[in-house]
Amino acid sequence: MLEKIIILDFGSQFTQLIARRVRELNVYCEIHPFNHIPELDSAVKGVILSGSPFSVRQEDAPFVDLNLFKGYPLLAVCYGAQFIAQQGGGNVEASATREYGRANLSFVNNENPLFKGILVDSQVWMSHGDSITQVPEHFEIIASTPEVKVAGYQVKGEETYAIQFHPEVTHSIDGKTLLNNFLVGICGCVQDWTSDAFAETTIVDLKAQLGDDKVVLALSGGVDSSVAAVLLHKAIGKNLHCIFVDNGLLRKNEYESVLEQYKDFGLNIKGVDAKDRFLSELAGVEDPEKKRKIIGRVFIEVFDDEAHQIQDVKWLAQGTIYPDVIESVSVKGPSATIKSHHNVGGLPDFMKLKVVEPLKTLFKDEVRRVGNTLGLESFILGRHPFPGPGLGIRIIGEVTAEKIAILQEADHIYIQNLKDAGLYDQIWQAGAIFLPVRSVGVMGDERTYENVIALRAVESLDGMTADWCHLPYPVLAKISNEIINKVKGINRVVYDISSKPPATIEWE
The missing domain is CATH 3.40.50.620 (HUPs)
Structure with missing residues (x-):
């Protein structure tokens, strides 16, 4: 039976990243909404509670019955850590200063299995507006930063661990070590997911x-x-x-x-x-x-x-x-x-x-x-992802045979130039977009009033989030010149520098 880790999603933007990190350690995991918990069987080796945009102090804050996980190793991250502390009788209050960004551990209990091999001063990534100000008596603090006393804790007598920071982001330098400690040292996963x-x-x-x-x-x-x-x-x-x-x-x-x-x-x-x-x-x-x-x-x-x-x-x-x-x-x-x-x-x-x-x-x-x-x-x-509706959603507005032909030529020039420049395999997804605007231009001493093409290229791991690619200016200049010179009906080319979020990868 395939061993697995269950990740309960409370709505955090980092939940998918937790799953990716777990799988990079060759352990299979599944993401489930906190309000649709699957039946836990012998294949489940442990449970991870994600962060959340909600505060545990809100009346409509996400809630789960922690008794469902009795007997399973549990790792709670950020909101999950605050939730367990609150449910156990501790205090969670609004932070005097909302903490987003890098911090360094000022105390680490290296004898605790979760922090094995992680040293004092290790950089971690915080992203929270609430802080745990007091833990219940049966909780042991196992990590702190100068600003956050309860950066990590364990429930005494249980394999229940919690951390205020996010180990899944690359800014948490030893985050992968911590996750490996949980998956292998605590949950006993054999890492056979290949x-x-x-x-x-x-x-x-x-x-x-x-x-x-x-x-x-x-x-x-x-x-x-x-x-x-x-x-x-x-x-x-x-x-x-x-x-x-x-x-x-x-x-x-x-x-x-x-x-x-x-x-x-x-x-x-x-x-x-x-x-x-x-x-x-x-x-x-x-x-x-x-x-x-x-x-x-x-x-x-x-x-x-x-x-x-x-x-x-x-x-x-x-x-x-x-x-x-x-x-x-x-x-x-x-x-x-x-x-x-x-x-x-x-x-x-x-x-x-x-x-x-x-x-x-x-x-x-x-x-x-x-x-x-x-x-x-x-x-x-190595092919870039291509939307199911194809160029139908890369032509903004009505789709016609003429627009399709123009966009196909412009897109072909764009992609071929990326390949010729050795850039194609470094890009997650690239494509040209036909915009519903026309602009004035000058070609051969004559005034033109023609269409605009936008170029899009993004870097990503899985399409859940993406950042725009910083393509070399000479390459962009060559692509623009070639499209304008060779594709009849185009007299202007622009480059999209929007990330996802807030923008999506495709324009429609």
Whole structure:
């Protein structure tokens, strides 16, 4: 049975980062909202409570019954630490000074298993507006900073530990050591969560789950669907049927190149040209969410038509990955919709298929590592993420054939220049955006009034957060000149320097 750590999410911006750090230590973990706690079984080796934007002093503060975790090692971070202290009879009060940023440990109990190998003066990262001013008598303080007396504590007689700082951020220099102490020294995890182990066990599980059933998969040429396809192919062989739909919103020559890339994989794959159908449905539509829903609906209709031509299909395979799942689950009540996901949320009633999602527990970089284990080529694994609605949400406003052609050319020039400059593999995601504005320019002594292209390039680990890339000015200048000179209808190029949050990676 696969050992795992349960992370309870109280809404912290760092919760996903905790999960990433745990997995980097080769321990499998799952994130669950605090108000949807899974049943804890013998596979659970320990529990981590996350931070939160809430204060434990608020009437509507997140609450869990700590008795649910009796017998399991527990590590509480920030809000979690304050919550346990308050529930145990301690005091939590508003800090005289809100603490955000670096601090250094002035006291460390090195005999405590959580702080083994961590020395006084070790830098940690604080992010809190409340402080624990008094702990219950049966709590032992095991770490302090000059400003925070209760930077860490243990409940005496229990494997319950808590820290006020965030070990998951890189600014906490010994954060990885602390997490390793908890996972290995306290929880007894054997650290066998690797890409090899995942691939091996997933293929065995898929064989057992699917048997001789036929499975249909929408193949896009991206990393997620490619890795999902290879895992399924290794499990069920020719019973996997792949369909690649050309919605007319792909990058330049992508339809032809994707089909070419997969010809040697041994996959059953069929290409479907549905460009005209998508464009017809999108005519006159400007609202981004309406465009997403139209593209999603038409894709399902086209895909369903093709799937029905395959007899006795029982399963639909999807390349859903963990960030899709996390972003689609509310932590506290209904969450605000940032955008609708194209592969989470189930199927329409008329598609009577069961769903199989072999990658739904993986982050993007983990998907790439599994793909490497399976022997996929680097040109597939290294491809930047591409939105399900494609260029339909990179054309701001109405989508037309003319705009698509312009954007495809501009995007092709942009991406090729990044590759030529050796920058493509250093970037998480890059793409060009067609803006709904026109600007005055001068070309050949003549006044022009043409369109604007925005360039976007971000650095990220998993797409949950992202920062804009500081591309070299000479490269940006070359890209701009080439787009303006070669793409008819463009006379201005701008570069997006917004991070996520507050902006999203895509513009729509």
